[in-house]
Amino acid sequence: MIQQAFAGSVPLQGTEVAVRWDSLYNFLVGLSIFFFVLVVGSILYFIVSYKHDSKKKTQYITGSHLLEAVWIAVPTLLLMVIFVWGYSVYHAMTQAPSDAYEIRVIGKQWLWTFQYDNGRTTVGEVFVPVNRPVKLVMTSEDVLHGFFIPTFRIKQDVVPGMYSSIWFTATVPGKHQAYCTEYCGTSHSAMLAKVVVLEDHQWKAWNQNKEIGPIPEAGQPLPSKTQVAGTLGKKPLIQNISLVEQGRQVYQSKGCVACHSTDGTNKVGPTHKGLFGTQVELANGKFVLADENYIRNHIEYPQANTVKGYNPVMPTFKGLLTESEMNALIAYMKSLK
């Protein structure tokens, strides 16, 4: 009964990782029940067997090295198995495939904003394709937030001033509940979102800015046919500028072009062509990976990140770009292959 109340209580399995997570969780539940019964059962047995009786004597025992060795060795061994198992599932949770579809997430007291490659922005709902790896690159405009999707068994804090990420391959279409899990003030408990997992045709339609009709909650039945037909009407195409194009405009308007090129020639500063994903040698001799965090860091604190062979002349752009402009700029620099 306890096993059922405990193990049967987790949300539906919305990803492959959720399946692996549940196996490990169930193993831990089983193991815990075993040890709980061992400890409490022994106590109950001793209570019954060795209840005080003035006619009976006790036995003078002060310990047993053999028993001690056993109850040090067995738990240690089990714990190592649990650790390795836990790490391997965690590793699968955190290593996003390189072809993952990227969506940028901005947390703000008390709503979630999502930016897509095609330039669209949604609030409170994030649209993702089914059976395809998706990576969320997240930051915050104010305080700490946390992005948690129980059906996917993943969670990651969203930190102002840096990027953190999670990834998943959703396997169950429909709406999945997401929560903010890092306390962020007054309306923390209202900072909710839905992860809308779209089937292939819906995803295609959504990308073309067409209406896709009502989506059921994940694991719930589809809405009735009449409802679907009623809302699937074609809406006029919304003209979006792609995120990369938005980034190119930021790149121009903020004056990056004055010192950096996108064609491979080095000017006052190094070229940005092919920069993303490479190892950069800094003036202080350190090597850093040119990822989202490095680019952001360099734009905000250029003096601490001067590239080897260049003069530390770049001014800081901290506070001059909004989070969405920063996302667009990074998307653009990423596209300069």
Place this chain on the structure above:
Amino acid sequence: MSNNSAVVQGEDHYLNHSRGLMSWLGTLDHKRIGLMYLFSVLLFFLMGGVFALLIRLELFKWGGHNLVDANTYNKFFTYHGAIMVFLVVIPAIPAALGNFILPIMLGAKDVAFPRLNLASYYIFMTGALFAVLALFLRGADTGWTFYTPYSIRTNTTVLLVLFGAFIAGFSSILTGLNFIVTIHKLRAPGLTWMRLPLFCWALYATSIIQVLATPVLAITLVLLCMERILQIGIFDPKLGGDPILFQHFFWFYSHPAVYIMILPAMGIISEIIPVFSRKPIFGYKAIAYSSFGIALIAFIVWGHHMFVSGQSELANFVFSLLTMFVAVPTGVKVFSWVGTMYRGSIHFNAPMLYAFGFLELFTMGGLTGVFLATLAIDVHLTNTYFVVAHFHYVMVGGTLMGLLAGLHYWFPKMFGRMYSETAAKIGFWLIVIGFNVTFFPQFILGAQGMPRRYWSYLPEFTFLNRISTLGSGLIGVGFIYTAYYFYRGMRSGAKADANPWNAQTLEWKTSSPPPHENFHETPVVTQWPYEYLPEDTSMPANLR
């Protein structure tokens, strides 16, 4: 204070040795200071408990707006956490019971530095005063963890609470220092290290953590205050600071602090189980050393609070691995306690009942701790009600059960009277059943994904939240009833013998209550304190 209520007339003892309010407020007697701590801590426990009940009442229905608005709710859980952690669970056993019992257990007249001991009490109360003062101003709404940058931005009086916790920390450091010196220098003749009662070993390990870890909290809180006032840019990303750095600093203290809370309770359990099983403790050395094993590991596992914070995967790997090793010495203790009962002669007085309660609840808390130490599992469970349930099973199930076990065990020594055993049994079942009803559903809520610190929740979580709220009422009734029968016992309980439990540690070798200087003549120790021979199975308290 109960200076003329709990007195057994006739002989001179610490309660009637001197009279009047000033004889208490200015006392250097560790026993009186211990009692002052005890009653202060119980007062704060009442405050923290009221906030807990208010939290549960708000959560009786889904969707918020049941009792208070979101801002008020956020203050409630902040007060509940901050009061319970800093003003109750950390000082409860070492400062109250430790102060009272440790010197007597060692056969000493007092702690090594009695004036410093009294100063520690007033430092603690000053810190508490600041923290409580904040309640009457704009309060604090950061949660007891004060995570940045929210704690920098909020317009509540978080500075006062930080300042209060900062000051109270010094009390903890000084008490730790006092205990270490006392244990080294004031042991009675013949009381060698290997004859030291396990409660003393536990307090020794605790004191080391208090002395080494608390300064880090002080530094962290000062930095946070400076960040709020002067805007230096240490933790605030807007000023170039790193908010995750705060978490590292905070948990570098607050994880070891968990062991400041639990080790003394383990010490009490180690005393009670042999006495009420009438058998030597099983694996004395293993239990003593495992306290130090736990204290050592306590310092290198803080990162397990931060698996989803954004720290590197390598850090997560290392912290998860190290955390696993906490379970080993903890398991050694639990198995040794159970082993002690084997072939014993078990008495079911309230201290032993609470020791059983400890074993049940703490085992649950410990096992669910393994879930949270496991990297992938923690990703889903962290910041949900699973964590809330886990640390309540450890803190309440461990520390509070230990405290209650100790209070019942040493009640006759402290007040010279017995509590009512029947009443204690009723109180025990109310609290233990109430506790499980309150917190077990929270494991399930957490696994289902209900986040913690939520003023309103989705309708699907209603049923389990209701059960939890009902359970909290049961705990409340249990504690009120316990306070009542303790009060009755103090006023009119049966007169206690010097050694009602037929126990062997030194505090039972002196009268109940003890004289002003603890012993009429310095005791000499000739054997270890767990020498329970096979025919020595009776207990005076159960013979009347």
